[in-house]
Structures are given as C-alpha cells and as structure tokens.
Amino acid sequence: MFETIRYDVKDGIAWLILNRPDKLNAFISQMNREVKDAIKAASYDEQVRCVVITGEGRAFCSGQDLSEVDDYMDHGQVLRDHYGPMIQQIRKCEKPIIAAVNGVAAGAGFSLALACDFRLMSERASLLNAFIHVGLIPDSGNLYYLTQLVGQSKAAELAILGEKVPATEAVAMGLANRLIPSETWEEDVSAFATRLAALPTKAIGLIKGSLMTISELSFEEYLEHEAQGQRIAGLTKDHREGINAFMKKRKPVFTGQ
Template sequence: MFETIRYDVKDGIAWLYLNRPDSLNAFVAQMNREVKEAFKAASNDEQVRCIVITGEGRAFCSGQDLSEVDEKMDHGQVLRDHYGPMIKQIRQCEKPIIAAVNGVAAGAGFSLALACDFRLVSERASFINAFIHVGLIPDSGNLYYLTRLVGEAKALELSILGEKVKAEDALNMGLATQLISAESWEEDVSAFAKRIASLPTKAIGLIKRYLKAVSENSFEDYLEHEAQGQRIAGLTNDHREGVKSFMEKRKPVFSGQ
C-alpha cells in the first residue's frame, strides 16, 4: 500500500524503511504522507510496542527532494501541508520511536531523526543541518528539538555553519543514544528495538506525554499532570506484573498493557 516507504510489523516492532534509495531517501510529498500514515497505523496497532525508522540503502534521509522545488513554491505552505502534519503525527505517537540512522541525515532528514525518541547512529552516519546552504532555515520542528537536545549555542552553530556532524561527535554532543559499528549494525539495532519493545509500553507512552508537559506547564500544574499520569500507570497490568515479579524475585514479563 506504500510506495515510498516499506512498513512491516514483526514481533511487536514496526519497521519503517524510507525507500527511495536512488535519491538517498529524499522527501517528496508522497513520502511525507506515507510516513504520517505509517506512524498513525503503528500508533493504533495494539501489537506494536516499538517503532524503528531507518533508511534503505546508504543514506538515512537526505531531506527535501530538490526536484520538487520550483520558483512558484510557497515554502511555508509546503510545511503546513506536508511536513507539519507528518511531524505532528510523530509527536502525538505515544509508542517509543527509534531512528536507526544508517547514513547521512540531512536537512529535513535530520529533523526527522530529531523528532524520534532515540537515535542509534551507525559509524557511517552523519547529521547535517543543510538548510543554510540553500538560504533556508531549519524546519520540520528542527530547531525546537535541536535546542532541547544540544542547547541554544550548539543548535545555532549547527544551523548557521551547516557543518557535517560525524557519528562520534553526534554521540558526544548528546544527539545520539548509541554509536554502533557498521559490522554489527543490524543486529544491534534489532537488539535495542527488542529491548524497548519488552518494556512497559503504556508507561513509556506516559513518560513521553508528561515530558512534553514539563515545558508547557508551571510546576504546580505539572504536579497535577504527573499525578494523573501515575494514576493511569498504576492501573496497568504491567505495573501489577512489575510489583508481583519483584515480590516473587523473578524477572517481569511486560505485556505492554
């Protein structure tokens, strides 16, 4: 049903491959739409307990396909119509999202990786906030996420200088969760995804939800949100299983419910 991406669900993990390797998985409007739809499907699929997004071929995603850009293009409207809805769908998703950055993540491809919860980076990966090179500003939520990850000074530097960030630097800067060697890439990504998929999924969703509430609320209001979040978590089977397995001195088996 998808043409620009591939989407499979296996063992509780939704694998989303950006699948335009000939153009280094550059975004066209159809890919924006399909990524959005895939995230919606994964969010609604009770089987899914973790989402991995990665690139087919040697790149993660090279950003907007410039062949779609012409003189008449209203850049703001493209964001409102295509990138914005895609990024919002990702932000709304309460399941854990892993960007498995297999190669270059440039421009909106960088933004896409930033919108995920974890960034696993291959030693072949790199990030580049390339917008400045064509006289544009970072978009698709880029600056919003980037400042939160690396602070304003570094975000400014990456955005204005537009230099390539190598995988190892990305790790040191706090952009990446884990640096993975090319040889064990698929295996390690798979293992990480499996680990995430075996955690209490509902609690992860609530952690994501209430992390967002931190910057949106006063401390007093935040405490009320937190109380609601804990009430919801306290009603899950996974909470019961966690406590029970602790008492029984065994490893918990979480169902995600």
C-alpha cells in the same frame, strides 16, 4: 500499501524503511504522507510496542527532493500540508520511536531523526543542517528539538554554519544515544528495539507525555500532571505484573496493557 517506504511489523516492532535509495531517500510529498500514515497505523496497532525508522541503502534521508522545488513554490504551505502533519503524528505517537540513522541525515532528514525518541547512529552516519546552504531556515521542528538537546548556542552554530556532524561527535554532544559499529549494525538496532518492545508500553507513552509538558508547566502544575499520569500507570496490567514479578523474585513479562 506504500510505494516510497516499506512497512513491516515483526515481534512487536514496526519497521518503517524509507525506500528511495536512488535519491538517498529524499522526501517527496508522497513520502511525507506515507510516513505519517505508517506512524498512525503503528500508534493504533496493539501488536506494535516500538517503531524503528531507518533508510534503505547508504543514506537515512537526504532531506527534500529538490527536483520537486520550483520558483513558484510556497515553502510555508508545503510545511503546513506535508512536513508539519508528519512530524506531529510522530510527536503524538505514545510508543517509543527509534531513528536508526544508517547514513547521512540531512535537512528534513535530520529533523525527522530529531523528532524521534532515540537516535542510534552507525559509525558511518552523519547529521547535517543543510537548510542554510540553499538559503532556508531549519524546518520540520528542527530547532525546537535541537535547542532542547544541545542548547541555544550550539543549535545556532549547527543551523547557521551548516557543518556536518560525524556520528562520534553527535553522540558526544547528546544528539544521538548510541554509536553502533557498522559490522553489527542490524543486530544491535534489533536488540535495542527488542529491549524497548519488552518494556511497559503505556508507561513509556506517559513518560513521553511528561517530557513534552515540562517546559510548558510550572512546577506545581507539573506535579499535578505527574500525579494524573501515575494514576493511569497504576491501573495498567503491566504495573500489576511488575509488582507480582518483584514479589515472586522473577523477571516481569510485560504485554503493553
């Protein structure tokens, strides 16, 4: 089905693996399209409760494959046609998405990680806003997410200086959620994804929607948005299961319904 990525669903987790290791998983237009299509498939698949995006080999994603760039390229149109639709599909997905950053995430690879809900970083991984080094600005939603995570001043520093951020520093400044030792990388990522996949999936989607609207609404408007979301959550089977489990003093078994 795909040529530049691998996609597999197992035990409620959709594994999306960027698969151009000889190019450090650099983006070509086909990869943009395939990532978008895979996220869309996961969004509609009732068996999927969590998505993990990671890279094959020693890199997460090194950004745009510069062999596709030429003097006549309209970079803005490339964003409209390829990167924008991919990032928007990730943003629309109501299921939790993990960026399992196994190596360098540079340029649009950094942007891809930022667009995910969680960032788990191998101790050997790093982040790099590489755009400035080729005379471009951060794209694919990079500064939108970056300012939310670290504030405008730090975002400006990372964008303008283009310095590499090691994994330990990324966790310390709030760019990543977990630092994972390389020797337990696969099992720890799987355990984190399994934990997310066992939670009430629809409630997670509503939480994601609320987080996205906070900066756009007044407090009063947000309270109404919150009430509407809570009404939807209250009608789910997972809510009833949570109440029943609490009353019976047992661990709830959520199904994502």
